[in-house]
Amino acid sequence: xxxxxxxxxxxxxAASRALQFRAELGFRIxxxxxxxxxxxxxxxxxxSHTPSxxxxxxxxxxxxxxxxxxxxxxxxxxxxxMYHAFQLLYRQGALDHYLTKPxxxxxxxxxxxxxxxxxANVLISGGILTWAIAHYHGTFHWWSIAVYLxxxxxxxxxxxxxxxxxxMCVFWWENSDAMxxxxxxxxxxxxxxxxxxxxxxxxxxMTIIPFSVYASVxxxxxxxQVGWSSVxxxxxxxxxxxxxxxxxxxLGLRRYASSLG
Amino acid sequence: MKWFRSVLAGQIHMRLAYPxxxxxxxxxxxxxxxxxxxxxxNAIIDSRGGVGFPGFTTWGLxxxxxxxxxxxxxxxxxxxxxxxxxxxxxxxxNKYLVYPVPYFGFRFAMHLGSSLMSLLQSGAALGxxxxxxxxxxxxxxxxxxxxQFLAMVMVSIGLRFVIxxxxxxxAFWFEQIWALLVLFSFLIALLGGQLxxxxxxxxxxxxxxxxxxxxxxxxxPAEALLGRLSWLQFSVGMGIGCFWSLIFYGLANFVFxxxxxxxxxxxx
Numbered sequence: 001x002x003x004x005x006x007x008x009x010x011x012x013x014a015a016s017r018a019l020q021f022r023a024e025l026g027f028r029i030x031x032x033x034x035x036x037x038x039x040x041x042x043x044x045x046x047x048s049h050t051p052s053x054x055x056x057x058x059x060x061x062x063x064x065x066x067x068x069x070x071x072x073x074x075x076x077x078x079x080x081x082m083y084h085a086f087q088l089l090y091r092q093g094a095l096d097h098y099l100t101k102p103x104x105x106x107x108x109x110x111x112x113x114x115x116x117x118x119x120a121n122v123l124i125s126g127g128i129l130t131w132a133i134a135h136y137h138g139t140f141h142w143w144s145i146a147v148y149l150x151x152x153x154x155x156x157x158x159x160x161x162x163x164x165x166x167x168m169c170v171f172w173w174e175n176s177d178a179m180x181x182x183x184x185x186x187x188x189x190x191x192x193x194x195x196x197x198x199x200x201x202x203x204x205x206m207t208i209i210p211f212s213v214y215a216s217v218x219x220x221x222x223x224x225q226v227g228w229s230s231v232x233x234x235x236x237x238x239x240x241x242x243x244x245x246x247x248x249x250x251l252g253l254r255r256y257a258s259s260l261g
Numbered sequence: 262m263k264w265f266r267s268v269l270a271g272q273i274h275m276r277l278a279y280p281x282x283x284x285x286x287x288x289x290x291x292x293x294x295x296x297x298x299x300x301x302x303n304a305i306i307d308s309r310g311g312v313g314f315p316g317f318t319t320w321g322l323x324x325x326x327x328x329x330x331x332x333x334x335x336x337x338x339x340x341x342x343x344x345x346x347x348x349x350x351x352x353x354x355n356k357y358l359v360y361p362v363p364y365f366g367f368r369f370a371m372h373l374g375s376s377l378m379s380l381l382q383s384g385a386a387l388g389x390x391x392x393x394x395x396x397x398x399x400x401x402x403x404x405x406x407x408x409q410f411l412a413m414v415m416v417s418i419g420l421r422f423v424i425x426x427x428x429x430x431x432a433f434w435f436e437q438i439w440a441l442l443v444l445f446s447f448l449i450a451l452l453g454g455q456l457x458x459x460x461x462x463x464x465x466x467x468x469x470x471x472x473x474x475x476x477x478x479x480x481x482p483a484e485a486l487l488g489r490l491s492w493l494q495f496s497v498g499m500g501i502g503c504f505w506s507l508i509f510y511g512l513a514n515f516v517f518x519x520x521x522x523x524x525x526x527x528x529x
Contacts (some may be wrong), residue, residue: 008363014301023435024435024436024437024440027435027437027438027439027440027441030440030441030444031440031441031443031444031447034447034451035446035447037447038447038456041451042451042456042457044459045457045462046305046457049305049309049314049461050305050308051302051308052308053305053308054304054308058487100386129467132268153364158489165448178282178286179284180289181286181289182285182286182289182293185286185289185293185294186289186293188293188294189293189297192297192300192301195304196300196301196304197300198300198304201296201300225466245408
């Protein structure tokens with residue numbers, strides 16, 4: 001309960017910050033609408049040339065890609081500002097401030113930076129997902145939709161865990177910019193159905209570089225009316241990366257020697 | 262124009278001094294884009310019962326996306342991406358206003374220096390890949406294809422610069438304009454054919470998009486290098502690209518001058 005109360009405070013401060021720059025709020029919403037248009041347009045064009053992709057119909061692909069947008073909007077809202085802040089905290093020695101607080105420093109650093117401006121995108125992407133599910137030529141049980149939404153939230157958390165693990169390279173290499181650039185290029189794999197990848201590449205994308213887990217595996221669980229193997233796959237990967245994250249954090253803090261600047 | 266050559270040369274020397282960051286991200290991006298599109302286009306062709314796309318081999322489609330990826334790196338480089346807006350926010354613009362050279366000219370010389378180095382390095386990486394991995398399926402580009410490609414790349418570098426400048430000049434009024442720059446990058450991806458060749462778009466979309474500034478920023482240079490562009494298509498594309506460059510140049514100057522009139526020079 002104490003952590004929940006602290007988190008609600010983070011949200012309150014984020015909301016007041018976001019409302020200071022209203023034009024910029026509008027720009028961000030426009031930017032994300034364009035981002036969604038790319039994916040919807042991409043699949044619309046692809047499906048004008050083929051009846052299926054990786055075994056999925058256009059309806060299924062639309063649900064999958066809408067789910068990817070929801071995951072992206074959730075991580076943009078609740079975690080993305082931290083990606084930019086963390087390296088600065090490390091380089092300027094400002095991490096000290098977080099280490100002296102009487103709560104988990106991992107929680108404080110990871111969860112503090114909420115971007116309220118992106119909350120509108122959660123609503124927009126959620127609306128697109130609702131539209132995609134409503135247009136599906138078939139029916140879903142309500143519980144399979146509920147499990148799917150839970151999996152998408154888990155995957156937004158997984159997205160954060162993977163990036164945070166990479167960001168923690170700063171403890172050893174002082175800089176993780178190149179790593180981030182490669183990550184943000186590679187994350188495009190997450191916007192393609194996992195069935196199109198074969199062999200070794202698919203194995204990697206389903207486990208240690210889990211881009212296919214972000215949206216494709218949850219969609220598979222939905223299409224199978226709660227495919228439990230897909231559900232446990234997502235949970236397993238999230239727990240694995242949570243373990244890696246906490247281990248790296250503890251090892252990294254042992255190397256942290258306060259200000260570099 | 263001696264100052265232009267000096268700034269250009271300075272920027273090229275700077276890029277030569279720190280080549281590794283660029284090479285790391287270039288190779289990673291080409292590998293990611295190449296492999297992802299290899300799987301994607303093979304899956305699409307499989308689901309079409311093995312029927313390919315007219316005028317494109319599978320390797321041609323993969324190379325197309327690799328070319329548009331390198332164009333993105335050539336047209337925009339990280340240190341120039343938001344440089345004008347940073348000058349406005351921090352007050353660094355003051356020093357440029359008293360220099361005896363035009364501000365946009367100075368910035369363009371820096372931008373061009375970086376872009377030429379990116380073009381050289383990206384061209385080497387792409388050429389290496391094409392020659393050793395894809396030559397068997399997609400013939401190497403002819404001299405005329407390379408000529409068309411280079412001409413279009415030069416126009417696209419200028420066009421992207423003036424568009425970004427027009428957007429960044431709004432920093433006189435807005436606190437954060439990076440979202441607008443990213444928004445424009447997304448529009449190029451969708452409307453410029455960065456992800457899928459424009460010839461696979463619906464015909465009505467192709468007819469509209471050919472008159473916009475987007476195709477010359479991605480699709481046209483890529484199609485030129487793949488040898489798919491006639492000289493007539495090349496001339497029309499270049500004409501439209503130059504037209505939009507002039508429009509955005511005028512717009513960037515107009516917005517910048519309006520902003521300078523209200524500019525306090527204090528910075529953040």
